[in-house]
Amino acid sequence: MTTPRVEITDEGLAEAAASLVEKLVGDAAASKLAGQDPTLWGPDAEPEASKRLSWTLLHNTSRPLVAELDALRRELHEDGVDRVVLAGMGGSSLAPEVICATRSGAEIGGAYPLVVLDTTDPGQVSDALAGDLSRTVLVVSSKSGGTVETDSQRRIFAQVFEANGIDAASRMVAVTDPGTSLGDLARDQGFRRLVEADPGVGGRYSALTAFGLVPSALTGVDVGALLDEAAEAAPALARDAADNPAVVLAAAMAAAHAAGAEKVVLADTGSGLVGFGNWAEQLIAESTGKQGTGLLPVVVEGPEAPGFADAGPDATPIAIGPAAGGARVSVTGSLGGQFLLWETAVALAGRLLGINPFDQPDVESAKQATRDLLAAAGSGDGAGTHDDAPVLTDGPVEVRVAGSAEQAGWLGSPATLAAAIQALVDATPEAGYVAIQAYLDRLDDASFATLRPELAKATGLQVTFGWGPRFLHSTGQYHKGGHQNGTFLQVTGSVADDLAIPGQPFSFGTLEHAQARGDAGVLAAPKNGRPQGDVTARPVLRLHLADRAAGLVAVANAVREVSR
Incomplete structure (x- = not known):
């Protein structure tokens, strides 16, 4: 160590x-x-901090989980179940993904393979469902118990398990805080196991709680050794x-x-x-x-x-x-x-x-915007997740802009995709940044991540890259609550084969699109009621790819024409 x-x-x-x-x-x-x-963080932060500091002792308090999880893994293996799929977002998925990848080395699907399902993209969900279900256990991981992405993933796995003659509850392990709806569901339906995590730990500090340890241990990682490292x-x-x-x-x-x-x-x-x-x-x-x-x-x-x-x-x-x-x-x-x-x-x-490191005051806004769009779509009033008309179409890419015409005045009247991206770059303040947000399949569309170094090289700006909707559970807070000098390049793609979500009036494709459009609307709105012209009315350029493969090529070529 x-x-x-x-x-x-x-x-x-x-x-x-x-x-x-x-x-x-x-x-x-x-x-x-x-x-x-x-x-430590002042009187305003004290009520929240008093409920969020148990992570400092997890190297001791998580010890009882080691033997429990080892026994559960042996039990599953005796039933021929050794493929672990994790349905979780943010703190529920990021730590176990790092743990399993690190303990396996850089080899994908190496010694401790973990299928991480942290998306609403129908293609990536379909890939997870296409694995050997006879050998699969689904870890349903949500601190709140009501995470919409995780609940949707659970619903479709349950349906497909049953369609293949597999008792769904026997293949599900729930990880959640005490007293949540997911915990109630796990008990009512008789999940293989319910593991309740320490409620005194926030999601992003939960690497050494059940959220990080359960999926990792089920793949075979020695989580006791991980706790030893923290204890040292x-x-x-x-x-x-x-x-x-x-x-x-x-x-x-x-x-x-x-x-x-x-x-x-x-x-x-x-x-x-x-x-x-x-x-x-x-x-x-x-x-x-x-x-x-x-x-x-x-x-x-x-x-x-x-x-x-x-x-x-x-x-x-x-x-x-x-x-x-x-x-x-x-x-x-x-x-x-x-x-x-x-x-x-x-x-x-x-x-x-001088800030409270344990709250996330701006995360809920994008979630609420998504709920509003889905509700409007279900009401049949013509609103909902339908897009406004594109301002231009350049080959396989439809260019849209978030916000009102007044808020989108930064765009001007671009004639090409490259000109639209150039307008976004020009709207980025000095010492600002550009955030690329790809609501796509992070496995099949992984090459989209190359846009980050391309745009950074072309502009000299700091450029971030996030897969949607998972970044909403991480950098999404900073984009809305941090320094207000960001501009946003949102990318969505056509869905060839959508998936219905059992028991819901919307599909995975509809949900993904609502999440993208909802967050774009929140980002584009002037913050705290400040007038248009203030940098807090954030520029958001939305690119929709009618053809994902051809669209990537078109966007990459357009980025190479941009300068600062």
Whole structure:
């Protein structure tokens, strides 16, 4: 095992961080956090913080799960069930995906294969259903118990299990907080197992709770070893000392933010922690992106990727692994140790930034917009998920814009797809960012992720990439609540073979489209009633691909014509 280590490699940043390190040490912030003191973030945050600090001791309190999950895995294997599908979003899926991929190495479907279903795209849902159902267990994972994506996935798996002569309840394991509707359903229907998680832990801090451990253990991962790694790191992270790695990381991020570097660019430099940046992305964005401030995580492809080695003064490159490629900070350590390190550091950074790291006040708006669109679609009033007419069609790509004509004045009258994307880039403020949001199949349409480095290289801007709707459970909070200098490139695609959701009046394709359109509408609306012209009326360009493969080529070619 490797105890976490944080090194600030930039001399100027190290000097600026030193006073914040001294402040955190003088305030005994690390030991108070380890002792679950809810007063660290001020009186306004105290009610929420008092219910969200159990994660600091999970390396001890999650121990009883190890034997329980080992027994459940053996029980399933005796029945010939060894394929694990996880229906979950955000904190319910990101940690187990990293755990299984890391313990397997970089090999896809390696030693501990986990099928992660964190989407409403009909193609990706169909792929999960196409596996060997005779060997499949579905882990239904939702903290609230009512996550619409997870509930929809559960419904269709239940239907397909039964259609194949398989008792659906015997193939379902529920993970949820006590007292939820999912827990009630699991008991009423007799699920194979109901595992209730610690309710004193928020979703993005839940890597070492049942949400992270259940699906991982069922694939065969030694989750006890993961807890051992966190336990080894815990004493160093609780010390009020200048060499506490969590204190150093928190101070580095806060000092950089104070100097105008409101973004942290994360690149893996050989850590061996496969996909760790995607987990850290949610933790950082949801914890800090609120009240018009925060840290925007930008996950890039490696230390040579655009936006990392050439990061400007608005961004801090952080290496997950040894220092490389111009990194100003490097973070190393075991997987379990780094889970606890980053959770501690982000919570301490919240204290320095003056925000509550445990709430997510802007997440609900997109969910409500989706519900409103689905309700309108079901009412037959002609509204709902139908799109407005495109402002132009360029080959396989229909170009639309979110918001009213007044709010969309930034677009002008583009004649081509490239001109429309150029208008979005031109509307991005200095030191702003562009967020690409792809409501597509992240397996079959994986090549869409190449748009991130292409656009970053063409514009010199920081560019994020998120798969919808899963990013709504991570960076979606920052986009609405953090620094208001983002512009948004939303991509949707035609659905060749839609899937009905049993017991619901809408399909997966309809739900996915409603989520995209609902979030676009929320993003495009002026924030807090401020007038059009204020940057908080966020520019949102919507690209719909009539043909996904041809559309990718067209969008990629258009991006190469863009400049800044």
